[in-house]
Each structure stands twice: as C-alpha cells, then as structure tokens.
Amino acid sequence: MIRVAAVGDVHMDQDVVGRFRPALDRLPEQADVLLLAGDLTRHGTESEARCVAAEFGGLGVPVVAVLGNHDHHCDQVPQVVKVLTDAGIAVLEGDSTVVDTPGGALGIAGAKGFGGGFAGRCASEFGEPEMKAFVRTTSVTAEQLGAALRELDCDTRVALTHYAPVPDTLAGEPPEIYPFLGSYLLGQAIDSAPTALAVHGHAHAGTERGTTPGGVRVRNVAHPVIKQAYSVFHLG
Amino acid sequence: MIDEYTEAAVQRLLTEHGGLAEQGIKVVRRERVLVLCGEVESRQRRDEILRLVHESFPDVPLSVDIGVTRANAPTEAEELP
Incomplete structure (x- = not known):
C-alpha cells in the first residue's frame, strides 16, 4: 500500500505561516509523500514562496508540487520555483x-x-488569435501530462494538476465558469496511461470525488473543499 | 437597490485588488443587502475583505458570512484499493 497525502489552494502568505504546521508535523506517521495541487501562494511572489517553503519544507517525506494560476500572477515563476526547489x-x-x-x-x-x-460544451481552437492561444495552451499542457504519465517507470501512477480534469469535482461551482476551471483534455491525458489516482485543486466550491471517462478516480483536494490540512489516500 | 453592475464590480474587486486576490468568495445580491460568503485562510483576510469592499462601495449594505478554513490533521484516510 502507498499512502499519498494531498492538499491544494493553501494560498500562503505571512498571515498563514504556522497554521498547517501542527498537522504537518504528524504527516510522516500518515503518509509516504505529500502532493501540493497548486495555488500555493496568493500572488505568486518570491516572498510568498518563502512562506510556502517554511510551511511545507523539511517535513520528513518527499513533497511534490505543481503551480496554480495564483502562482503565476506576478510573473515571478522562475523565482518561485527556485525558492521551492531549494527547500526540497x-x-x-x-x-x-x-x-x-x-x-x-x-x-x-x-x-x-x-x-x-x-465534452460537448468546450472551447475550440478557432477564431481570434487570443481564443486559439487559450485552447492551444491547454492542448499543449495536456499532451505533456499524458506523455509524462505514459513514460513513467513505476509501480503506481498518480496525476497531479491544479485545473480539473473532469466536471464531476466541480459540482457546487456555477456551471457558467466550468470552462475556467478545467478541461476534458486533462482527463483524456490521464486516461492515456494506467493511472491510479488524479488529484487537483482550483475549484474552492467544488466537491471531493469524481472519475474520468476511463474510470480513474479523481479527487479535488482544494483546501476549502477538504476542510482539513491535507487528505490521505491509501493506494493498492 | 443593488444592481448587477455593482455585483460584478465587487466580484472583480475581490479577485483583482492586490490586497485581496480572492476568487473563492461568492457574491449574492439580495433585495436590500449584498451577501459575501465563502472561506479564506486567515481572519486578517476576512477583515480586509470587509474593509476594502466597504471602502470602495460605502453605500452598499453588506452581510459577510466568511469563515476561516480549518487546518487540522485528518482523522482517517480514504482507501482506494
């Protein structure tokens, strides 16, 4: 059995430092790895990334993250990534x-x-350059995710994203904003490999559980959804 | 009377104001009051939402029902055989 802990959308800044730490100190008893599903910061600044490093660094288990849209806001992605990487x-x-x-x-x-x-209500790569660029961005990232999953040499595969791969875990959000919350292309990428679990964040008003069309279990681990420091999944 | 444009402006302020950056707050327009509900990561953020929305829209009566998301360790795991 592999024990996976996960949380997203922690939106760290100085005012949040220390809130997760009492729970995180117990994490090595409960999990083999911690996944962070994006929106680690409020605005994506280097100083906020240092708050993430202070809170989620040095836990005693490997920590693996993706960034979210908030982490891109101030155009400091290389600095944010460096601070996080330096913290392990x-x-x-x-x-x-x-x-x-x-x-x-x-x-x-x-x-x-x-x-x-x-599916059935998605944007298409057609029309204005801005629209084509929007859809193309998703296509490219989904292709990369699928290739990364298929090329893995391991016993158990997990997919980690910020945006949602299925609409199931968005239930509770206004349907009008679903196109800004995720894409079926991510689900299709996840279904292209024998994936055991897909976790994502981003949808604060969504729900925890869903499945891809191919039957892969999907979990929305956005902090306001799980209402605890992290969720733990036992795989296998 | 609170109109749709005010509702939209408050929604955008919550996300776009540098001191807020909150996309998870629901704005509900009622007959006599604008309701803000959802969860944030600290009490300071809730207080700042109230302060800045009131400052930008002093004539809009507000009802704020915003909680701070709990951050306790989980008491059980989900088994996914």
Whole structure:
C-alpha cells in the first residue's frame, strides 16, 4: 500500500505561516509523500514562496508540487520555483518524478493544466488569435501530462494538476465558469496511461470525488473543499 | 437597490485588488443587502475583505458570512484499493 497525502489552494502568505504546521508535523506517521495541487501562494511572489517553503519544507517525506494560476500572477515563476526547489519541494510542469515508498515506486506526473471546458460544451481552437492561444495552451499542457504519465517507470501512477480534469469535482461551482476551471483534455491525458489516482485543486466550491471517462478516480483536494490540512489516500 | 453592475464590480474587486486576490468568495445580491460568503485562510483576510469592499462601495449594505478554513490533521484516510 502507498499512502499519498494531498492538499491544494493553501494560498500562503505571512498571515498563514504556522497554521498547517501542527498537522504537518504528524504527516510522516500518515503518509509516504505529500502532493501540493497548486495555488500555493496568493500572488505568486518570491516572498510568498518563502512562506510556502517554511510551511511545507523539511517535513520528513518527499513533497511534490505543481503551480496554480495564483502562482503565476506576478510573473515571478522562475523565482518561485527556485525558492521551492531549494527547500526540497519538487515542482512539476509537464514532467514527472518517482518516489520510492515502502509500498513500491510511486510515479507522479504533474502539470498546472488550464481551462477550456468539458465534452460537448468546450472551447475550440478557432477564431481570434487570443481564443486559439487559450485552447492551444491547454492542448499543449495536456499532451505533456499524458506523455509524462505514459513514460513513467513505476509501480503506481498518480496525476497531479491544479485545473480539473473532469466536471464531476466541480459540482457546487456555477456551471457558467466550468470552462475556467478545467478541461476534458486533462482527463483524456490521464486516461492515456494506467493511472491510479488524479488529484487537483482550483475549484474552492467544488466537491471531493469524481472519475474520468476511463474510470480513474479523481479527487479535488482544494483546501476549502477538504476542510482539513491535507487528505490521505491509501493506494493498492 | 443593488444592481448587477455593482455585483460584478465587487466580484472583480475581490479577485483583482492586490490586497485581496480572492476568487473563492461568492457574491449574492439580495433585495436590500449584498451577501459575501465563502472561506479564506486567515481572519486578517476576512477583515480586509470587509474593509476594502466597504471602502470602495460605502453605500452598499453588506452581510459577510466568511469563515476561516480549518487546518487540522485528518482523522482517517480514504482507501482506494
């Protein structure tokens, strides 16, 4: 059995430092790895990234993250990634990592993802350059996520995104904003490999559980959804 | 009377104001009051939402029902065989 802890949308800044730490100090008793599903900061500044590093660094288990839309806001992504990486937090974007656990090799493929919507009601790569660029961004990130998942050499695969791969876990959000919350292309990428679990954040008013069309279990781990420091999943 | 444009402006202020950056707050327009509800990561953020929305829209009566998300360790795991 592999024990996976996950949380997203912690939106760290000085005012939040220390809130998660009492729970995180117990995390190595409960999990083999911690996944952070994006929106780690409020505005994506280097100083906010240092708050993330202080809170989620040095936990005693590997920590693997993707960034979210908030982490891009101030255009300081390289600085944010460096602060997190220096603190021992692996940051994925269209690539993967393998963590050795007592239950076997856990492969994690991650990407922030992007929007576009879901089957039958999705945006198309057509029309204005801005519209084509929007949909193309999602296509590219989904292709990279799928390739990263398929190329993993491990016992158990997990997909980590910020945006949602299915509409199931958005239930509770206004349907009008679903195209800004995720894309079916991410689900299709996840279904292209034998994935055991997909976790995402972003949808604060969504719900915890869903499945892809291919039957992969999806969990929305946005902090306001799970209402605890992190959720733990036992795989296998 | 609170109109749709005010509702939209408050929604955008919550996200776009540098001191807030909150996308998870629901804005509900009622007959005589604008209701803000949702969850944030600290009491300071809730107080700042109230302060800045009131400052920008002093004539709009507000009802604020914003909680701080709990951050306790989980008491059980989900089994996914």
